Amino acid sequence: MTTPAHQPAQPASVSDAELLAVLRDWLPERRWFPAKDGDAEITSAGALTLVDPRGEAEIRILLVRVVSPTVDVVLQVPLSLHRGRNRASGAGWIATIGTPPVDVRDGVGDPAFLRAWLEAASGPGSAPADLDVDLDKAHVITGEQSNTSVILPGADGDARGGAILKIFRALTPGDNPDVDVPRRLAADGWWHVPRPLGWLEGSWSEDGAPAAGHLAVLSEFVTQAADGFELACDLAGRGESFADLAADLGAVVASMHRALAAAIPVAQTPADAAATELAASLAARFRWARGAVPGLDAWAPAVAARVAHLAARTDLPNRQRVHGDLHLGQALRARGEWFITDFEGEPLSTVADRTRPDLALRDIAGVLRSIDYAAAVSGGTPDWIETARASLLAGYATSSGTTADAELLEVLELDKALYEAVYEARNRPQWTHIPAAALTRLLGPGTA
Numbered sequence: 484m485t486t487p488a489h490q491p492a493q494p495a496s497v498s499d500a501e502l503l504a505v506l507r508d509w510l511p512e513r514r515w516f517p518a519k520d521g522d523a524e525i526t527s528a529g530a531l532t533l534v535d536p537r538g539e540a541e542i543r544i545l546l547v548r549v550v551s552p553t554v555d556v557v558l559q560v561p562l563s564l565h566r567g568r569n570r571a572s573g574a575g576w577i578a579t580i581g582t583p584p585v586d587v588r589d590g591v592g593d594p595a596f597l598r599a600w601l602e603a604a605s606g607p608g609s610a611p612a613d614l615d616v617d618l619d620k621a622h623v624i625t626g627e628q629s630n631t632s633v634i635l636p637g638a639d640g641d642a643r644g645g646a647i648l649k650i651f652r653a654l655t656p657g658d659n660p661d662v663d664v665p666r667r668l669a670a671d672g673w674w675h676v677p678r679p680l681g682w683l684e685g686s687w688s689e690d691g692a693p694a695a696g697h698l699a700v701l702s703e704f705v706t707q708a709a710d711g712f713e714l715a716c717d718l719a720g721r722g723e724s725f726a727d728l729a730a731d732l733g734a735v736v737a738s739m740h741r742a743l744a745a746a747i748p749v750a751q752t753p754a755d756a757a758a759t760e761l762a763a764s765l766a767a768r769f770r771w772a773r774g775a776v777p778g779l780d781a782w783a784p785a786v787a788a789r790v791a792h793l794a795a796r797t798d799l800p801n802r803q804r805v806h807g808d809l810h811l812g813q814a815l816r817a818r819g820e821w822f823i824t825d826f827e828g829e830p831l832s833t834v835a836d837r838t839r840p841d842l843a844l845r846d847i848a849g850v851l852r853s854i855d856y857a858a859a860v861s862g863g864t865p866d867w868i869e870t871a872r873a874s875l876l877a878g879y880a881t882s883s884g885t886t887a888d889a890e891l892l893e894v895l896e897l898d899k900a901l902y903e904a905v906y907e908a909r910n911r912p913q914w915t916h917i918p919a920a921a922l923t924r925l926l927g928p929g930t931a
């Protein structure tokens with residue numbers, strides 16, 4: 484990490500305590516707020532000020548600690564403070580407070596925030612502030628995201644040459660893998676990842692100890708891209724095959740694993756030790772999920788049997804750096820090619836877990852789960868699922884030269900479905916039936 488390229492906290496026109504007070508009602512309504520399962524305690528973990536070069540607004544980024552029975556995170560909340568506008572309406576308005584009145588707005592879609600961000604950010608060579616983007620046409624992506632992304636269209640009127648700014652909501656100390664990994668892959672010439680064009684770092688306090696990490700990353704925008712999950716849902720809904728796209732994705736994931744192995748070499752552990760660790764991590768995942776979501780107890784004996792069988796294996800493949808949270812929503816289809824985004828890993832896991840060397844097959848298991856989700860959401864038949872799964876695996880096997888180990892694949896799908904049980908309970912309770920069905924398929928009905 485380098486020194487944060489922004490001004491230190493400055494006296495604001497309204498205090499952080501006043502801002503925090505208005506956020507207490509607003510935050511729980513946000514898609515990315517991770518503590519929807521109970522009362523959360525919201526306190527300040529830090530703040531920073533960015534400078535809008537045009538001086539239209541004061542930009543304040545609050546770093547907010549959220550503690551609930553199941554969550555303890557620091558969230559990033561960029562705000563823009565407009566004096567004297569008093570427009571208590573419109574997209575992004577949160578509150579009007581203070582005397583004279585100050586409009587507190589959600590910063591992310593506000594050109595003043597974006598100007599200030601580009602000014603403060605570091606880049607791989609050219610300065611982010613020199614990018615030819617039209618900030619007045621910037622728009623925030625709405626959808627099923629854990630973070631918040633804003634598209635900055637190219638200044639020529641269409642999106643060519645544009646960029647996308649991803650504001651990390653839950654902060655992690657140290658280099659964020661979503662900055663670090665794409666930088667390394669792009670530098671090594673792997674062109675299936677959008678190139679990072681800029682990033683911003685910040686510091687905050689974690690239980691009184693200083694912490695620092697990436698706050699956001701700006702990447703090349705892949706124009707006219709279709710989101711892989713939407714594509715799969717469309718095809719499943721129309722009863723059309725996803726097989727060719729799945730096979731091609733399998734081949735791209737294999738090439739991603741080659742590129743990751745070359746860009747980020749890792750030390751190997753003996754296969755029996757790796758099996759013990761994998762078994763322990765499955766057991767820990769189940770304990771975690773069981774503690775967070777009611778109704779999983781019945782599967783304890785079945786999970787214990789999987790854990791024991793796995794721990795006894797002595798033939799695990801080598802581990803390497805992986806994507807870590809690969810699903811179809813991270814795969815963009817454009818110009819007849821797949822592009823892979825979002826190397827941040829599982830947002831609910833610790834950064835140590837997200838960056839740990841792992842089985843490459845975990846990423847394939849992630850896409851298999853995603854195929855299952857697409858079918859569940861859009862009425863895909865068992866045949867549709869089976870064909871898509873087989874094609875993904877065939878594409879991966881052909882390109883990697885290795886056939887997926889069936890037991891490992893099933894264990895990794897199980898692990899992911901447990902993660903999803905928690906993710907859905909916290910974020911989309913109406914979708915908890917999707918991982919629950921997968922758990923029943925993988926473990927049987929449960930015997931407690």
Ligand SMILES: Nc1ncnc2c1ncn2[C@@H]1O[C@H](COP(=O)(O)OP(=O)(O)O)[C@@H](O)[C@H]1O
Nearest residue numbers: 628629630632677702703704705710812824825
């Ligand atoms: N470089 C890019 N070009 C075009 N669209 C992108 C790019 N990166 C991300 N997206 C779109 O933005 C969405 C959110 O990005 P993602 O990194 O997955 O955020 P999150 O971690 O919040 O889910 C993706 O589903 C994709 O549709």
Ligand SMILES: O=P(O)(O)O[C@H]1O[C@H](CO)[C@@H](O[C@H]2O[C@H](CO)[C@@H](O)[C@H](O)[C@H]2O)[C@H](O)[C@H]1O
Nearest residue numbers: 627628629712808810811829830852853856903
């Ligand atoms: O993309 P993120 O890094 O935010 O990942 C989180 O959110 C995903 C949902 O947006 C979630 O993915 C799950 O739902 C998807 C459909 O919306 C499905 O395709 C995935 O297979 C399923 O895991 C992901 O788990 C979570 O970490």
